[in-house]
Amino acid sequence: MRTYIFRxxxxxxxxxxxxxxxxxxxxxxxxxxxxxxxxxxxxxxxFGFFSxxxxxxxxxSEKKYELFTDLIEEGENLESTGAKSVxxxxxxxxxxxxxxxxxxxxxYGDSWQFIVDLKDFSxxxxxxxxxxxxxKVGRPPxxx
Numbered sequence: 001m002r003t004y005i006f007r008x009x010x011x012x013x014x015x016x017x018x019x020x021x022x023x024x025x026x027x028x029x030x031x032x033x034x035x036x037x038x039x040x041x042x043x044x045x046x047f048g049f050f051s052x053x054x055x056x057x058x059x060x061s062e063k064k065y066e067l068f069t070d071l072i073e074e075g076e077n078l079e080s081t082g083a084k085s086v087x088x089x090x091x092x093x094x095x096x097x098x099x100x101x102x103x104x105x106x107x108y109g110d111s112w113q114f115i116v117d118l119k120d121f122s123x124x125x126x127x128x129x130x131x132x133x134x135x136k137v138g139r140p141p142x143x144x
Contacts, residue, residue, distance in 0.1 A: 001023055001024065001025075001123070001124045002023075002024045002092075002121055002122070002123060002124075003021050003022060003023055003024065003121065003122045003123065003124055003130065004021070004022055004023075004024055004026075004091050004092070004095060004118060004120075004121060004122075005019060005020070005021045005118075005119050005120040005121070005122055005134065006019065006020050006021075006022070006031075006095075006116050006117060006118055006119060007019050007117045007119050008020065008035050008038065008104070008114050008115065008116050008117070009114065009115050009117070010112075010113070010114060010115075010141070011053075011055065011103065011113035011114060011115055012113070013138075014115075015137070015138050016137065016138030016139070016140065016141070017135075017137050017138065018035070018038040018039065018133060018135065018136055018137070019119070019133075019134040019135035020034050020035065020038055020131055020132065020133050020134060021122065021130060021131065021132045021134055022034060022091055022130060022131040022132075023091075023124070023130055023131075024090065024091055024092040025090050025091070025092065026090065026091045026130075026131065027086065027087055027088065027089060027090055027091075028049055028065050028086035028087075028089050028090075028091070028094070029067070029070070029086045029087045030131065031091055031116075031131075032047050032049075032067075032086065032104065032106070034131040034133070035104060035106075035114060035116070036106060037133070038133045038136065039140040039141075039143075040140050040143075041106070041112070041140075041143040042143060045106060045107035045108070045109070045110075046066070046067045046068060046071075046107075046108060047066070047067055047086070047104065047105060047106045047107070048064060048065060048066035048067065048068075048081075048083060048086070048104075048105050049063075049064065049065045049066075049086070049094065049102045049103070049104050049105075049116070050063070050064045050102060050103045050105065051063035051064065051102060051103075052103070053101060053102075053103045053115060054103070055113060058103055058105060059081070061103075063084075063094070063102075064081070064082070064083040064084070065083055065084045065085065065086045065089050065094070066081055066083035066084075066086065067086050068080075068081055068083065069081070069083050069084060069085045069086070070085050070086060070087045070088075073085070095116075095118040097118070098118055098119065098120065099117070099118065100117075100118045101115055101116065101117045101118070102115075102116045103115060103116075104116050110143075112143075
């Protein structure tokens with residue numbers, strides 16, 4: 001099975017980044033959970049992935065995937081944002097080639113903005129547990 005290797009860095013500080021490897025059929029929910037874990041944050045807020053990499057105009061993205069969509073499908077009374085599901089969308093459906101990027105927004109209140117950059121493809125290796133954090137560079141900021 002093919003794996004995807006991502007570099008995830010803070011939008012405002014590219015010197016702090018993480019590299020992770022996930023299966024191509026990993027959903028965006030699990031990818032988000034892996035990113036948050038790699039930064040030692042609590043996975044306790046809504047999030048989304050956006051094709052428009054901008055601090056404020058990301059809602060205008062051509063492609064967007066948000067947890068809100070899944071919460072609505074699960075019966076929450078929320079207004080639709082027009083985004084697609086993070087639980088039903090696979091990594092391979094969003095990133096197609098090296099250099100493809102999406103902005104990952106975690107916690108709409110504190111607005112943690114990360115860039116998720118596809119760096120490489122690989123193959124599943126025997127004895128390795130995925131998802132895998134490959135590299136941590138820089139001390140992560142405090143979430144709270």
